[in-house]
Amino acid sequence: METKDLYKVLGVSKGASQDEIRRSYRKLAREHHPDANRDDKDAEERFKEIQHAYEILSNPEKRRQYDEGPRTFFGGGNAGRGSPGDARAGDFSDLSDLFGGFGGLGDIFGRSTQTRETSPKGQDVTVSVNLSFKDALNGVTTRVNVPVEEACGDCRGTGAAPGTAPRTCPECGGRGVRSRDQGFFAFSEPCARCGGEGAIIEKPCPKCSGSGRLRKARQVTVRIPAGAKDGMKIRVPGRGSAGKKGGATGDLFVVTRVAEHPVFKRQGDNFLVEVPVSFVEAALGAEIEVPRPGGGTVRLRLPAGTQDGKQFRVRGVGAPKTRARSGERGDLIVRARLVVPRKLKRREREILEALAEERDEDVRGELFKKVGS
Ligand SMILES: [Zn+2]
Numbered sequence: 001m002e003t004k005d006l007y008k009v010l011g012v013s014k015g016a017s018q019d020e021i022r023r024s025y026r027k028l029a030r031e032h033h034p035d036a037n038r039d040d041k042d043a044e045e046r047f048k049e050i051q052h053a054y055e056i057l058s059n060p061e062k063r064r065q066y067d068e069g070p071r072t073f074f075g076g077g078n079a080g081r082g083s084p085g086d087a088r089a090g091d092f093s094d095l096s097d098l099f100g101g102f103g104g105l106g107d108i109f110g111r112s113t114q115t116r117e118t119s120p121k122g123q124d125v126t127v128s129v130n131l132s133f134k135d136a137l138n139g140v141t142t143r144v145n146v147p148v149e150e151a152c153g154d155c156r157g158t159g160a161a162p163g164t165a166p167r168t169c170p171e172c173g174g175r176g177v178r179s180r181d182q183g184f185f186a187f188s189e190p191c192a193r194c195g196g197e198g199a200i201i202e203k204p205c206p207k208c209s210g211s212g213r214l215r216k217a218r219q220v221t222v223r224i225p226a227g228a229k230d231g232m233k234i235r236v237p238g239r240g241s242a243g244k245k246g247g248a249t250g251d252l253f254v255v256t257r258v259a260e261h262p263v264f265k266r267q268g269d270n271f272l273v274e275v276p277v278s279f280v281e282a283a284l285g286a287e288i289e290v291p292r293p294g295g296g297t298v299r300l301r302l303p304a305g306t307q308d309g310k311q312f313r314v315r316g317v318g319a320p321k322t323r324a325r326s327g328e329r330g331d332l333i334v335r336a337r338l339v340v341p342r343k344l345k346r347r348e349r350e351i352l353e354a355l356a357e358e359r360d361e362d363v364r365g366e367l368f369k370k371v372g373s
């Protein structure tokens with residue numbers, strides 16, 4: 001899917017600011033608007049590409065994922081909806097239907113008449129936090145640095161220099177769109193004068209260059225629950241980027257990165273531990289001590305004749321279940337790993353030779369029976 005460089009599609013550099021991306025997008029969207037290129041099939045395809053690229057690059061989180069590479073990127077939320085075939089080529093008599101397939105006019109033109117009433121919600125922000133095995137097991141309160149966009153304090157988010165105010169666009173009367181009659185139907189297109197904003201800033205605020213927004217790193221305290229798994233997503237409502245023009249604040253998502261433990265492997269709410277068992281213990285049976293996640297040991301009874309790889313379950317000493325409030329825990333799965341002595345003392349050798357004679361065992365008999373003649 002993501003074969004084309006989205007930055008090239010929008011004609012911007014990789015380091016382009018959100019403002020540059022928006023400006024370039026608006027310009028291209030107007031140029032390649034299906035209505036302006038009625039008989040040009042390529043323009044329609046290009047328009048879709050532009051729309052798709054903008055969906056990704058205008059969203060800081062999606063853009064970051066895209067920058068990180070295709071492996072972690074599964075397309076934008078609207079990527080499927082805007083796929084080729086949604087819009088019927090050459091049949092644009094129903095423009096609202098066509099635009100519906102592109103994710104809505106509001107996206108394309110900044111603000112359409114339909115979305116004007118509600119102010120846009122701020123971006124959700126995702127950060128990851130590195131946790132030690134112990135902190136993830138016991139839970140911890142930690143601080144994370146969150147890159148957010150906040151309303152510029154100097155201009156109170158308006159983008160106009162202090163002491164001035166944005167002026168209602170005279171071209172569109174503040175609607176951000178202009179109506180045009182075309183044959184049997186009328187439709188809207190973005191106001192070229194104000195770029196769809198509905199307002200014109202004559203003197204941009206020097207601090208935010210007229211965007212009304214500033215990037216900031218904010219420290220947020222996050223409670224990591226006991227038993228947190230690697231890759232867990234914790235939602236902190238209202239701690240993302242500020243909304244535009246009084247819109248709701250986005251959410252913060254904290255993704256846990258839990259360090260691997262050399263001994264305990266996490267499996268859901270359980271831990272798996274591989275425990276060496278001597279061949280004598282395995283044959284005779286034994287009560288052994290096994291390490292417990294978080295410290296200490298637990299006793300485990302091995303039955304006589306324990307086989308290599310045999311697993312035993314010690315209930316209730318795994319990870320705390322993050323969903324259960326009762327303090328319930330998963331289990332510890334103990335896998336026996338048979339250890340054969342590398343070297344034998346003389347006396348040990350004699351005993352084993354005596355054992356071999358005593359058993360006179362044909363361990364591979366079954367195997368050859370299965371092979372057949
Ligand atoms: Zn400002």
Ligand SMILES: [Zn+2]
Pocket residue numbers: 169170171172173174175176177191192193194195196197198199
């Ligand atoms: Zn205007």
